[in-house]
Amino acid sequence: MDSPFRVLFIGDIFGQPGRRVVKEKLPDLVKEFNPDLTLANAENAAAGFGITPPLVEELLGAGIAVLTSGNHIWDKKEIIPYLAGSSNGRLLRPANFPAQAPGSGLFLGKTSAGVPYAVLNLQGRIFMASIDCPFRAADALLAQVPAEVKIRIVDAHAEATSEKLALGWYLDGRVTAVVGTHTHVPTADEMILPKGSAYITDVGMSGPYDSVIGMEKEAVIRKFLDQMPARFEVAKGDARLCGALIEANPQDGRALSIQRIMRR
Numbered sequence: 001m002d003s004p005f006r007v008l009f010i011g012d013i014f015g016q017p018g019r020r021v022v023k024e025k026l027p028d029l030v031k032e033f034n035p036d037l038t039l040a041n042a043e044n045a046a047a048g049f050g051i052t053p054p055l056v057e058e059l060l061g062a063g064i065a066v067l068t069s070g071n072h073i074w075d076k077k078e079i080i081p082y083l084a085g086s087s088n089g090r091l092l093r094p095a096n097f098p099a100q101a102p103g104s105g106l107f108l109g110k111t112s113a114g115v116p117y118a119v120l121n122l123q124g125r126i127f128m129a130s131i132d133c134p135f136r137a138a139d140a141l142l143a144q145v146p147a148e149v150k151i152r153i154v155d156a157h158a159e160a161t162s163e164k165l166a167l168g169w170y171l172d173g174r175v176t177a178v179v180g181t182h183t184h185v186p187t188a189d190e191m192i193l194p195k196g197s198a199y200i201t202d203v204g205m206s207g208p209y210d211s212v213i214g215m216e217k218e219a220v221i222r223k224f225l226d227q228m229p230a231r232f233e234v235a236k237g238d239a240r241l242c243g244a245l246i247e248a249n250p251q252d253g254r255a256l257s258i259q260r261i262m263r264r
């Protein structure tokens with residue numbers, strides 16, 4: 001076997017603290033792990049809500065090859081024309097939004113060393129918007145991935161652990177990894193499924209952990225108490241980069257290992 005193909009996946013980059021910690025820590029991670037491919041979920045890059053075209057460029061410029069997203073993808077209006085036309089395809093939106101939505105949930109690319117790869121972005125439906133079925137969307141996306149593309153990474157952006165785990169089992173053996181995002185809370189269940197797909201329910205957020213999933217905790221607590229509309233601000237303290245490193249056999253795309261990563 002050739003040396004393993006390494007994928008660094010960075011969890012939901014949240015606001016300015018998230019962008020800062022990624023820019024600070026990513027060079028160290030690149031030195032330590034020498035990833036062939038670096039991916040990140042960027043749905044919260046713009047003050048917790050969505051992402052703008054300049055922030056897409058900023059994160060791609062920091063060495064991230066493809067950005068995935070989720071339910072917050074539409075929060076910044078300027079991303080809609082960007083996804084509709086002028087983008088380079090490296091910002092994904094969940095594939096299972098209705099076909100009328102601009103953008104794509106699949107990226108097919110090659111690393112600088114010429115290894116082809118696919119990135120797939122799916123969104124769950126439990127406690128989330130009732131968009132199209134992520135399982136069937138995954139089947140449709142995989143039908144578009146050429147057989148010679150062995151490295152296939154899925155961002156499973158979902159609230160319910162059950163839905164993400166079911167997606168992991170459903171896709172086992174057909175993709176290199178199913179990496180969960182969206183809850184902003186890392187889980188300790190990383191594993192290699194029997195047919196060779198790496199899996200983790202959630203890699204956690206890259207952002208401020210002195211918070212409630214990224215926002216200033218006082219306002220969130222107040223809202224739980226009074227149930228009134230509230231304005232949330234991005235928290236500042238305890239910024240961490242969270243993600244996972246997956247090693248795979250480049251010949252068949254099967255995962256060899258997965259480890260959680262947290263850097264502060």
Ligand SMILES: [Fe+2]
Binds near residue numbers: 012043070184
């Ligand atoms: Fe998120």
Ligand SMILES: [Fe+2]
Binds near residue numbers: 071157181182183
């Ligand atoms: Fe989300």
